[in-house]
Amino acid sequence: MSGLYEKLEMYGCSDYYGFHMPGHKRRLVGKQAGAELPYRMDITEIEGFDDLHHACGILKEAQERAARVFGADETHFLVNGSTAGILSAVCGATEKGDTILVARNCHKSVYHAMYLNELKPVYLYPGFDRESGLNTRIDPEDVREALRRDGSIRAVVIVSPTYDGVVSDVEAIGEAAHEKGVPLIVDEAHGAHFGFHPAFFPNSNARGADVVIHSVHKTLPSLTQTALLHMNGRLADRKKIRKYLDMLQSSSPSYILMASIDRCVRLMEKEAREIFPPYVEMLFETRRRLSELRHMRLIEREDCDKSKIVISVKDADISARELYERLHRRHRLQLEMAAGTYVLAMTAAGDTKEGMERLTDALLLIDNEIGLKKTDDFRPPGHGMPRLETACSLSRAEGREKDEKEYVPWERCAGRVSAEYAYLYPPGIPLAVPGERLTEEAAESLCWYMRQGYSVEGLKRERYIEVLINE
Numbered sequence: 140m141s142g143l144y145e146k147l148e149m150y151g152c153s154d155y156y157g158f159h160m161p162g163h164k165r166r167l168v169g170k171q172a173g174a175e176l177p178y179r180m181d182i183t184e185i186e187g188f189d190d191l192h193h194a195c196g197i198l199k200e201a202q203e204r205a206a207r208v209f210g211a212d213e214t215h216f217l218v219n220g221s222t223a224g225i226l227s228a229v230c231g232a233t234e235k236g237d238t239i240l241v242a243r244n245c246h247k248s249v250y251h252a253m254y255l256n257e258l259k260p261v262y263l264y265p266g267f268d269r270e271s272g273l274n275t276r277i278d279p280e281d282v283r284e285a286l287r288r289d290g291s292i293r294a295v296v297i298v299s300p301t302y303d304g305v306v307s308d309v310e311a312i313g314e315a316a317h318e319k320g321v322p323l324i325v326d327e328a329h330g331a332h333f334g335f336h337p338a339f340f341p342n343s344n345a346r347g348a349d350v351v352i353h354s355v356h357k358t359l360p361s362l363t364q365t366a367l368l369h370m371n372g373r374l375a376d377r378k379k380i381r382k383y384l385d386m387l388q389s390s391s392p393s394y395i396l397m398a399s400i401d402r403c404v405r406l407m408e409k410e411a412r413e414i415f416p417p418y419v420e421m422l423f424e425t426r427r428r429l430s431e432l433r434h435m436r437l438i439e440r441e442d443c444d445k446s447k448i449v450i451s452v453k454d455a456d457i458s459a460r461e462l463y464e465r466l467h468r469r470h471r472l473q474l475e476m477a478a479g480t481y482v483l484a485m486t487a488a489g490d491t492k493e494g495m496e497r498l499t500d501a502l503l504l505i506d507n508e509i510g511l512k513k514t515d516d517f518r519p520p521g522h523g524m525p526r527l528e529t530a531c532s533l534s535r536a537e538g539r540e541k542d543e544k545e546y547v548p549w550e551r552c553a554g555r556v557s558a559e560y561a562y563l564y565p566p567g568i569p570l571a572v573p574g575e576r577l578t579e580e581a582a583e584s585l586c587w588y589m590r591q592g593y594s595v596e597g598l599k600r601e602r603y604i605e606v607l608i609n610e
Contacts, residue, residue: 156494158448159475162332162487163360164494182394191216191392192385201401208408210334210344211351211369213377215384216400218392221328222248224352224368226387228324230256231380232294232350240285242277242297243524246326247560247567247597249296250533257534261285261292264526265305271438272453272480273303274524279311286319298326299343302476302566303483304447305440306330306340313347322349322374328366330444332358332487335407336415338423338445349375358446358487361403365396418488422446425486425495432506435462438481448484450502456510460592470501476565477593524568525584527575530556530610536573539607546603549585552577555606560597561585569597571604 157164184190189198198216206214217224229252233239236257241249243262253260263282266275277297286292295316299307309325316323325343327333331353333342343351351369355361368384370377406414422445429437429448434456438449452459463477475485484498530536536558544558554576561571570584571577588595589602598604 153471155471155473156497157473158484158486158490158494158498159473160354160358160485160487161356161361161363162358162485162489163356163362164487164489164491180395180398183391188394191218191388191397192390198397201397201404204408205367205400205404206369208404209342209351209353209367209369211371213370215368215370215381216392216397217352217366217368217384217388218364218396219388220356220364221246221326221352221354221366222251223384223387224366225249225324225326226252226255227380227383228350228352228368228375229253229258229294229296231383232322232324232375233258234293237293238289238291240282240289240292240295240321243526244274244301244568245296245298246328247562247569249298249326250560250569250572254533254537257532259532260529261289262529263297264524265301267524268440270453271440271449271451272478273305273438273440273449274301275305275440276307276442277312279308279315282312283315283318286315286321290319292319292321294322294324296324296326298328300327300330300340300444300447302329302568303449303478303481304329304444306442306444309343309346309348313349316349317347317374320374322372323347324350324375325352327351328354329357329447331355331367332446333444335411336419338415338419340444344369344371350380355400355403358485359403360406360487360489362396362399365400365403367400414488418486418490421490421492421495422486425499428499429502432502434509434511435502435506446486448486448498449481450484451481453480454512455506456512457505458591462505465505466498466501470497472498472501478563478566525570525578525581527571527578527581529574530576531574531607533572533574536607543608544605545608546600546605548603549582549589551582552585552604552606553579553582555604556610558605558607559599561595561604562597563588563593564596570595576610577604577606 189196202214225248238259240261243264263277313323325348327343333340353367356363356365436451459477463482466472475483556576557571560569562569
């Protein structure tokens with residue numbers, strides 16, 4: 140039986156094409172010659188190579204270069220992914236027990252940060268577009284109103300762009316936060332390519348955010364697990380965030396990963412003007428052809444990142460899961476994910492014309508093979524993200540003793556207070572968070588995803604959710 144290394148080698152030589160992260164798409168981009176980063180380059184903190192936790196030489200220069208390229212006051216390399224940056228930013232911007240204003244569609248790492256610092260969340264809910272099936276933007280007026288009602292809020296956290304590519308008005312949200320003297324933290328993990336071509340939005344460093352986290356591996360040519368944390372202005376406690384970075388990042392950071400980040404930053408600094416125009420031209424030609432779909436539909440929104448190709452099957456006689464599997468099985472195309480009524484193909488500057496044409500041809504072929512929907516079997520609950528009441532703190536719910544909890548089937552969980560997470564991965568956004576009182580909508584969503592064959596993660600028992608007794 141082959142091991143992981145051999146399996147990866149075989150996959151790398153196969154004709155499977157990936158419309159998923161990482162953004163290098165398993166090939167060298169631009170003038171990255173010699174960037175295959177083999178074992179002979181794997182070192183530790185030795186003479187002449189600096190120390191990430193006390194950078195004063197080559198790594199200090201590399202991080203300063205990244206700050207210039209991405210337009211930040213200060214930038215730090217992340218070798219534990221955006222997760223380490225989000226944990227550090229949220230914990231560093233708050234004190235234990237503080238109140239935080241947080242978008243409910245944030246990644247699970249934000250919730251883990253709230254648990255670590257025993258934070259009290261006030262949730263912001265995104266809008267929901269019934270036509271596309273997407274959760275949409277965070278309304279700046281909702282931010283302003285929440286800050287007006289609760290003077291104890293110490294930080295605002297949003298995700299923009301979302302996993303599906305929806306971009307909020309970061310500038311207006313930042314203004315609302317700054318009026319109250321609190322920092323805005325933006326999980327921009329999926330927007331590392333922003334600002335490098337006019338076809339894409341400016342990045343959040345240029346739009347007034349105090350802390351911005353980028354996963355350079357998601358949409359730029361860098362190795363998986365590489366990311367950047369940027370800090371701007373004086374509202375965020377930079378010293379404290381740095382302290383958490385030292386605690387939460389490995390004390391033996393990979394020089395291969397750091398070299399990959401630096402190589403990516405240098406590529407953006409020197410070659411972005413050569414790399415992005417042909418990619419954007421190829422991307423827009425793909426979107427033009429996909430606009431001709433008759434039964435499925437390319438989702439087009441003004442507030443969406445164009446690099447994300449989102450195909451809706453809302454009116455087609457095929458489920459999102461079936462489309463995802465057919466593309467993989469018949470056409471050897473690996474998409475990023477299937478969600479409620481759509482699939483997501485991630486594109487990046489590492490994509491090839493041949494790969495984009497394969498995706499377009501496959502989707503047009505499948506579109507001709509199917510018809511319009513005859514039943515509502517594949518239609519998910521039409522309410523978007525369930526709005527759940529916070530009954531007790533996340534840390535209190537998770538910290539309850541075993542005899543204070545019980546398991547109930549999803550069908551009968553409405554009205555009970557969750558003691559565990561339930562989320563789809565990807566994208567890693569919780570449908571339920573410990574301490575939230577579950578609703579009929581939440582129960583309906585869990586059951587629908589199960590019937591459609593999605594994996595609901597975070598639960599200790601399949602088809603059951605742990606809840607608090609006497610809450």
